[in-house]
Amino acid sequence: MASEIQLFDVTKRYAGVQTPAVESVSMTIPAGETVVLVGPSGCGKTTTMRMINRLIEPTSGRITIDGEDTLSLNPDELRRGIGYAIQQAGLFPHLTVGQNVGTVPGLLGWSRAKVSDRVDEMLDLVGLDPAEFRDRYPRQLSGGQQQRVGVARALAADPPVLLMDEPFGAVDPITRGNLQDELMRLQSELRKTIVFVTHDFDEAVKVGDRIAVLGPRSQLLQYDTPEAILANPADDTVAGFVGAGASLKQLRLRRVREVELSQAVTASVTDPPAEVGRRLAASEHRYALLLDVRNRPVSWVNARDLGRPQPVGAPVSLQSTLQDALEAILTEGGAAVVTGARGEYVGLVEMDAVIGTVQKLRDEHAEVDA
Numbered sequence: 001m002a003s004e005i006q007l008f009d010v011t012k013r014y015a016g017v018q019t020p021a022v023e024s025v026s027m028t029i030p031a032g033e034t035v036v037l038v039g040p041s042g043c044g045k046t047t048t049m050r051m052i053n054r055l056i057e058p059t060s061g062r063i064t065i066d067g068e069d070t071l072s073l074n075p076d077e078l079r080r081g082i083g084y085a086i087q088q089a090g091l092f093p094h095l096t097v098g099q100n101v102g103t104v105p106g107l108l109g110w111s112r113a114k115v116s117d118r119v120d121e122m123l124d125l126v127g128l129d130p131a132e133f134r135d136r137y138p139r140q141l142s143g144g145q146q147q148r149v150g151v152a153r154a155l156a157a158d159p160p161v162l163l164m165d166e167p168f169g170a171v172d173p174i175t176r177g178n179l180q181d182e183l184m185r186l187q188s189e190l191r192k193t194i195v196f197v198t199h200d201f202d203e204a205v206k207v208g209d210r211i212a213v214l215g216p217r218s219q220l221l222q223y224d225t226p227e228a229i230l231a232n233p234a235d236d237t238v239a240g241f242v243g244a245g246a247s248l249k250q251l252r253l254r255r256v257r258e259v260e261l262s263q264a265v266t267a268s269v270t271d272p273p274a275e276v277g278r279r280l281a282a283s284e285h286r287y288a289l290l291l292d293v294r295n296r297p298v299s300w301v302n303a304r305d306l307g308r309p310q311p312v313g314a315p316v317s318l319q320s321t322l323q324d325a326l327e328a329i330l331t332e333g334g335a336a337v338v339t340g341a342r343g344e345y346v347g348l349v350e351m352d353a354v355i356g357t358v359q360k361l362r363d364e365h366a367e368v369d370a
């Protein structure tokens, strides 16, 4: 279940402040997508997001959820239908983890048994063992665990919309990466409409189906897929925000299965070196890949040194990102070996394929603009 959110000409002026915090913003957030609002500190991200659940009331303009004007709804009811997760989790310190997660279902009048089942289900979903964590207090949790409880609480009443304001801002980079991975896994199952605020562009690229790059007063500088923004930033401000290494970042969004694999000269580990030499001589290649009886890559052998095979480094899979493949190419010194589900040899990713992919993305997105 997911809902489309639309902003029409939305403006927010805080009392006593001359310039509006958000000025005349219009955008559509498609149902079931994760849209990331990204922009520098103070540009109005939080204000924009909080107007959706009316924690902040717009000065003018209209916001609809599935076509329904949010101003026509009772704010408390509206908020019960919108999950909300914030930095530092914002858990109630005097309530247990279970009570925190069960807050909204409780308010909605669910039976105790149903709330209790739901709490356990949600804790499981975010990777916390209910038996271990249900009765703890927030202060007895690590930052990352608190953040997980925050997400569980936001999802407990199964809202069609989830607002997340820098939800992973307060944890270390490794925990942050894990939480991002988990959110993506959850979202691939739940397909909620998620509005996610961050000032970290890399986080936006990782979790977003679309990214809204905001300037002052929440002005939409560019609103597009991560691929399109990386390939073709709308202007210098966006380019500055994308930062260095845009091409490298693109490689994180592409999978090995999307590129054309090349093929190595292969032989069996049991083949005599002379036979391997004959095969290499008949090809234009200098190296052959030796496979075991189950077709799994074992070693590389050089035409000039057939007696001394070198072990194959860590292979990549069809699901690996092109960034992983590039890393393997650089480590292996030529090509990354790709293996299938049972570890069998499938093909190679070569440098040309990686370069070609980046080039193609750039061309595709340049054409869209033309």
Ligand SMILES: Nc1ncnc2c1ncn2[C@@H]1O[C@H](COP(=O)(O)OP(=O)(O)OP(=O)(O)O)[C@@H](O)[C@H]1O
Pocket (backbone or CB within 6 Å): 014, 015, 017, 021, 039, 040, 041, 042, 043, 044, 045, 046, 047, 048, 199
């Ligand atoms: N209650 C308030 N009263 C007056 N001005 C406010 C209020 N809340 C926010 N502002 C101002 O509105 C602007 C936008 O703030 P907002 O918190 O939406 O930005 P943000 O992009 O989320 O920033 P950050 O990334 O630093 O959290 C800022 O200039 C801020 O100072």
